[in-house]
Amino acid sequence: MSWNSWGDFWAMGGYALYVWGSYAVTFALLATEATLLCLRRRSVLGHVGLVARNRARETNRGTA
Amino acid sequence: MTATMPPNANPGLRRLNAFRFSSPQTFYPLAGKILPYFAWAAVVLGAIGLYIGFFVAPTDAQQGEAYRIIFIHVPAAWMSMFIYVVMAFWAAMGLVFNTRLSAMMATALAPTGALFTFLALWTGALWGKPTWGAWWVWDARLTSELILLFLYLGFIALHSAIEDPRRADKAAGVLALVGVVNVPIIYFSVKWWNTLHQGASVSLTGAPTMAATMLAGMAVMALAFWMYAIAAALARVRSIILERERQSDWVHEYARSLK
Numbered sequence: 497m498s499w500n501s502w503g504d505f506w507a508m509g510g511y512a513l514y515v516w517g518s519y520a521v522t523f524a525l526l527a528t529e530a531t532l533l534c535l536r537r538r539s540v541l542g543h544v545g546l547v548a549r550n551r552a553r554e555t556n557r558g559t560a
Numbered sequence: 561m562t563a564t565m566p567p568n569a570n571p572g573l574r575r576l577n578a579f580r581f582s583s584p585q586t587f588y589p590l591a592g593k594i595l596p597y598f599a600w601a602a603v604v605l606g607a608i609g610l611y612i613g614f615f616v617a618p619t620d621a622q623q624g625e626a627y628r629i630i631f632i633h634v635p636a637a638w639m640s641m642f643i644y645v646v647m648a649f650w651a652a653m654g655l656v657f658n659t660r661l662s663a664m665m666a667t668a669l670a671p672t673g674a675l676f677t678f679l680a681l682w683t684g685a686l687w688g689k690p691t692w693g694a695w696w697v698w699d700a701r702l703t704s705e706l707i708l709l710f711l712y713l714g715f716i717a718l719h720s721a722i723e724d725p726r727r728a729d730k731a732a733g734v735l736a737l738v739g740v741v742n743v744p745i746i747y748f749s750v751k752w753w754n755t756l757h758q759g760a761s762v763s764l765t766g767a768p769t770m771a772a773t774m775l776a777g778m779a780v781m782a783l784a785f786w787m788y789a790i791a792a793a794l795a796r797v798r799s800i801i802l803e804r805e806r807q808s809d810w811v812h813e814y815a816r817s818l819k
Binding site: 499510511517518519522536541543544545547548 | 614615618619624625626628629632633636671672675678679682683686687689690788792795796798799802803806807811812813814815816818
């Protein structure tokens, strides 16, 4: 272990900006992509459900 | 392989076993089933990799703590190239066999590949500044990686610019195949040209030039990114399948079954 304290850890030997700048952006972007994928799935399911309901209504009207 | 066959599946597909999962309808539920395993593997491996990277791997003798960017920089760069090759493979399969799912896989991989390419460039810039004194240099390795980002963005833009999805698959597929020539250029750029970028840290021949724990941290993070990329691509391809098959009966039945 290279660290004597948490302060030591966060300071990254003077390279905090570079190291944490890399890690923060990486994990922020991965989390953003995962969130966008969830939102896309929700919107697609909503749209597909709407199409399915409309289709069902039209079929019912046709047979009535 | 038994029991998982949906009742209304095309009987012709049953005979063509190798192509069974090339139908979006059969692949959709399979993708949904395996997705959580890849997502959890990414989280667990990521946690282990970060622990090794920050608490087990020693300080570098030359670069101090700045070198710890390696645990995301190198895996992101590997993934940027690997995803491109896989994307080009699916694009080629789509062009040769005219299978819809192959082209959908290629389309699903592109944004994740672009993301890793951007991350390789971003972390590279943040590593370059303290070690080379510059955020960016027009060096062979960096320039070819930037071209890779443009190839991904070009693929996405071209695909979304063409309205007919089948024509979009073909045009973007050709672009993906032409661009694959850039991958070996990136990989070998540090050998072919005299560049500022350091050579490969890991090679098949010869001993690695770094401590075993550093190498382990990098390998585990690469696995984590790999699992993440698979999970993201599967999640995206599921949405793409629903979008593109929205007129078919199985999607309507599926949508109703969720209510």
